[in-house]
């Protein structure tokens with residue numbers, strides 16, 4: 466269903482990430498043989514994306530978070546589709562992400578014998594550096610990221626799960642593989658949700674309330690065709706509780 470949906474009226478950037486040729490494919494620097502296999506794919510126009518092949522998902526780790534390989538890829542794509550629907554600032558923070566097939570060629574396989582390929586989520590590069598806490602002291606950025614993470618039930622937003630582009634003041638949220646959690650699913654961290662609560666800004670503003678209403682009215686933008694039913698009912702529940710309470714959910718509350 467995701468493949469049908471994403472191929473139907475893709476936006477301009479999705480279309481490029483779906484169709485442009487890959488001219489280079491290699492493991493991302495942080496990828497070691499023991500973790501999810503994530504590869505950098507350069508498109509012929511110069512765009513760069515990160516490919517997380519389903520075959521390269523570390524199943525033991527995914528299972529700890531309540532997911533399996535396909536689910537990790539679907540979560541990545543669903544997070545983007547939600548951000549796209551919400552519009553700014555969320556569609557600027559979250560990478561454009563599509564499900565794409567790519568096979569490493571034999572030269573690449575010779576150089577990186579452990580490389581995984583095949584179907585996987587393909588997410589546009591977010592520029593900037595990792596582990597920089599600066600965005601946590603900028604309420605506009607923290608609050609938007611917190612809202613998004615609470616909405617998608619992001620289970621693993623630590624300091625290496627975003628990119629901070631100092632020059633342009635851009636926050637890029639990366640890695641939505643462990644998200645759309647169900648009640649009881651494990652939680653590691655959510656730096657933005659924690660920060661917003663710690664600073665007493667848990668009340669949702671008008672635009673956030675309206676965003677929740679829009680997602681609800683749009684029947685959760687068809688995500689029930691992509692995610693599993695328990696993920697969908699948990700998402701419905703989060704929206705309902707945030708609308709009723711007028712507040713951001715607490716970290717790990719899904």
Ligand SMILES: Nc1ncnc2c1ncn2[C@@H]1O[C@H](COP(=O)(O)OP(=O)(O)O)[C@@H](O)[C@H]1O
Pocket residue numbers: 493495496500501502503515517560588589590591592625626628639640641642
């Ligand atoms: N959209 C992206 N923009 C920039 N860097 C990325 C992006 N996606 C992945 N990366 C890089 O690849 C690494 C691993 O990707 P990630 O999605 O976090 O995989 P994992 O599931 O293994 O944690 C990240 O720490 C980052 O360095």
Ligand SMILES: [Mg+2]
Pocket residue numbers: 625626640
């Ligand atoms: Mg990660």
